[in-house]
């Protein structure tokens with residue numbers, strides 16, 4: 001998808017992963033993290049930013065698989081994303097997609113929906129939810145690249 005607007009750079013530095021506890025991965029395990037991210041992509045596909053993601057189930061599953069590998073590492077697991085796809089460089093990888101503040105809010109809403117019952121569904125440790133959400137809020141601001 002070609003960009004129609006110039007690249008916008010947020011007036012912030014990339015946030016560190018500091019608030020995400022590495023105890024999350026051992027509690028959840030790989031399978032539950034991938035399942036949580038698949039559910040997240042299901043919500044994204046039905047959201048107001050659904051057009052940004054693959055329209056077919058197979059394509060969407062492939063996208064969720066990539067993101068799942070990233071979240072396995074972020075939550076304290078092995079560096080699956082780096083092993084499979086190379087250095088994360090997340091802001092750079094998102095530059096081809098026009099992400100404005102409204103798109104960020106919708107992305108966060110979808111993640112929020114998934115996290116609402118993540119403790120029961122995916123064994124996400126309740127005490128670490130707040131730090132994870134804090135990270136998502138900050139890191140997603142770094143992904144905004146359009147006014």
Ligand code: HEM
Pocket residue numbers: 049052053054063064066067070085090093094097099103104105107108136139140141143144
């Ligand atoms: C701010 C709102 C965001 C929007 C609208 C957005 C949207 C997208 C889209 C459309 C893609 C391409 C389809 C795909 O491969 O999934 C993508 C890729 C990806 N996103 Fe985001 N994203 C956002 C923020 C984030 C954040 C905060 C993270 C991590 C914490 C993240 C992690 C990823 C990963 C790991 C990929 C796969 C990259 C690749 O290897 O190609 N995204 N995102």
